[in-house]
Amino acid sequence: MNNIKTELYPQAIRGGGKKSEAYKKARRALIAELISGVTGLLLAGFIFGHLILEGTMLFGKDLYEVVAYYMEHPLPLAQISAFSIGILFFVHFVYASRKIPARLYERKRMMEIGLSIKKAKKRWSQPKSDIMLRRHRETSLWIWQVRTGMIVLACGAFHLFLVTWNIFTDMGYADASGLTAKIASSRVESGLWILYLVLGISVVAHLAIGLYRLAVKWISDTWFNRRWAYLLCTVIFWFYVILCIAGVAALAGKLTLIEIPVGDLLIRS
Amino acid sequence: MGRTLTFKIFRYNPYDDGSKPHIQEYTLEETPRLNLFNALNKIRDEQDPTLMFDFVCRAGICGSCAMMINGRPTLACRTLTSDLPGTIELYPLPFFKMLGDLSVDTGVWFREMAQRVESWIHAGKEFDPNAEETRMDNKTAVAIYNTERCIECGCCIAGCATANVRSDFMGAAGLNRIARFMIDPRDERGHETWFELVSTDEGVFGCIGMMGCDDVCPKDIPLLDTLAFIRRRMTAGS
């Protein structure tokens, strides 16, 4: 009996002992998917914290200095995160960009189909027709995720490099090494604000779309369905985009919400 | 009432060397509750007998009439012209083999897919005609039914950017079919078999979550839910 079964359905009852080539290949595909998702998630978590900490500049230089101080004392948190984020950044880039179609023809085709379905919305007159016409924007969103990913790759690498250099040396600002409001502001004022704006908005768009797709891909069949995911990620997007713009303005010395005078707390040794 | 509809229809006959892809225009008086099935037949009967398109059931059951209607893949027989503006553009589904004008061959693709996923219940037990039927709980039965509502129209493949550029991708319809057997307690295929089949770049990890499939499926099959289920099942089991 068992023999007949084996012949009819050879792949059905293999198993036990050594794993086949196909199994190993499947395992690699799963691991690659998990790595790109988890590194994306970790990076997103880091960016959330990072932008909030930068945003403390909105409450005055003093608060920013306090935060900067605790990023380096007693533990060199800034140094540790610059290092580990650099690694995560690279790993994420390697694994996530597997999905980007290599050939120009393929990329064009993807855009075509995305635009076609998206524009269809305008070319049907009754969006409430019972058959269909739910929105469709996600294909274009993915394409934007790839584009913003590229921008983040370029600007982010530069930014990481600069900051790493800064927190390990005094970078020629003889009076202080490490994080200070003065250095951050002088970087922004010297024209880098453009870079920070582009990088900030791109990174936030990239991670909002990424988190949305991540949620849909893994848990859309739970109560946290696509609708909730979309809503939450839209809120995340706008909150962080505004925070980022305001933060850059604050670093440029153009915007302060309220000054919180906590400078006295600082005892720099 | 009484609109005059303009149809812009893609024409091409791949079997005729003289044929060049082009758009041809037809006009038709709109009648109450006119659907594209009737509209296209009228055009063929009264204006152009060479126009090629497919319909069988005209009731959203057979899946043969899917086409790009104003940019969106869906079933022509279930589309009322009153849901559309006065100008209606019709293209054949992309990706599938072109037969002529609006007619494509979805059958070959779906048969290959079915063979690839071995779309039948794998059971080794000998059938005992006298035994009582094995019971299945309602939840499982409903879940299986939900996946089985697929009419193989091909809209989810046409609307998926990944499938459009990667002909080896199983697509939402293929993964939906796999899920159908994965949840069936009668199917004896084990985790390892599913894992090898589905945890690949041609399978569920080829999908990048653009959600086109779910948005265009004319049968409202919860394809995204199915994809999420498969992803988790593959991760948890390994």
Ligand code: HEM
């Ligand atoms: C701090 C920087 C970054 C953050 C916070 C971030 C975040 C994310 C998140 C949360 C995802 C979703 C993961 C998934 O869908 O599996 C994602 C996906 C992606 N990321 Fe990033 N990312 C960053 C940098 C980059 C860079 C530098 C690139 C370079 C090209 C990139 C390219 C991509 C691509 C192509 C995807 C889609 C992957 C897929 O569809 O599976 N990202 N990112």
Ligand code: SF4
């Ligand atoms: S979610 Fe997107 S990539 Fe995945 S099968 Fe559906 S349309 Fe294709």
Ligand code: SF4
């Ligand atoms: S899953 Fe939906 S869109 Fe895809 S072939 Fe089946 S019925 Fe058509």
Ligand code: FES
């Ligand atoms: S004719 Fe059968 S689904 Fe449209």
